[in-house]
Amino acid sequence: MEETRNKVVNEVEESLGIFEEYRQKFTEAIEKEKERVRKQAEQESVDIIAAAEQKAQQITKETIREAENESDRILTRSRELAGQIISEVERFAEVVTKVKQEVEQEIEKAIDETRSRLEKDFEKSIKVITEVRQKLKQVTEAAEHETSEEFEPQGESVEPVPATTYERKEVVEPTVPEAHDSASREVDDDKLFVGTLELDITPPGDSASLERLQKRLSQIPGLELLLVNDSADERTRITVFIAKPLPLIRTLKEMAPVRDAVKDKDGIQVVLQASDGWMG
Numbered sequence: 001m002e003e004t005r006n007k008v009v010n011e012v013e014e015s016l017g018i019f020e021e022y023r024q025k026f027t028e029a030i031e032k033e034k035e036r037v038r039k040q041a042e043q044e045s046v047d048i049i050a051a052a053e054q055k056a057q058q059i060t061k062e063t064i065r066e067a068e069n070e071s072d073r074i075l076t077r078s079r080e081l082a083g084q085i086i087s088e089v090e091r092f093a094e095v096v097t098k099v100k101q102e103v104e105q106e107i108e109k110a111i112d113e114t115r116s117r118l119e120k121d122f123e124k125s126i127k128v129i130t131e132v133r134q135k136l137k138q139v140t141e142a143a144e145h146e147t148s149e150e151f152e153p154q155g156e157s158v159e160p161v162p163a164t165t166y167e168r169k170e171v172v173e174p175t176v177p178e179a180h181d182s183a184s185r186e187v188d189d190d191k192l193f194v195g196t197l198e199l200d201i202t203p204p205g206d207s208a209s210l211e212r213l214q215k216r217l218s219q220i221p222g223l224e225l226l227l228v229n230d231s232a233d234e235r236t237r238i239t240v241f242i243a244k245p246l247p248l249i250r251t252l253k254e255m256a257p258v259r260d261a262v263k264d265k266d267g268i269q270v271v272l273q274a275s276d277g278w279m280g
Helices: 002-041 046-151 182-189 207-218 248-253
Strands: 192-202 223-230 236-246 258-264 267-272
Touching: 002 046, 182 248, 192 248, 207 223, 207 236, 207 267, 236 248, 248 258, 248 267
Parallel strands: 192 267
Antiparallel strands: 192 236, 223 236, 258 267
């Protein structure tokens, strides 16, 4: 806008300059004509001088009229140009405002859609978690009910397993033959275990025996290996989860890599034999 205004002012000033230049030229022309007439006055009549003055005045008027017309044309064109620029600026402002409104609407729409989708996903997650909790509760209640119905009438006991702990404990080397008498060992062999349990693997044995034991444990239905923790004192602890009651001590004793297995307060101590001491 400032540039256009300056342009209009410059054009007006230029027109005025042209007008002034014409005026000066015509004044000079008049003066020259008068001088010429005066020189001829000695020889010509007063009528010639009057005609010359009239002619000069006519020329001056025509020149002024042309200058004024040119100035009017310049001013009119300048006003038209200024009006066009103002219209373009206003139209641009309207477009900017419209685009801004559309962008704000799109952003608001995207935010609403995202919020709605997140709320739906959250509701689905809550629903799935609730269903899983209900199913776990049903499975747990069914397992407890099945255990109480299946084993209590026969006088068998399900060994409760303490909460899983991964702290290192000092374990005395088991003297398996002297640990229990034959009657108590038979009772331990038939004990049923369910839940999370820790197996304390005692040397002798070797890596092959340990790998064989892990493989055989992973093949037991309803038993899952959770953690194998090697220690610096050549002992290894294997944490397992038992889904259904299982006579684990008897099952362990029937495995080729196991020389003996006895129950202790923290779980079951397992004594392995060297890999050259078992077959299959």
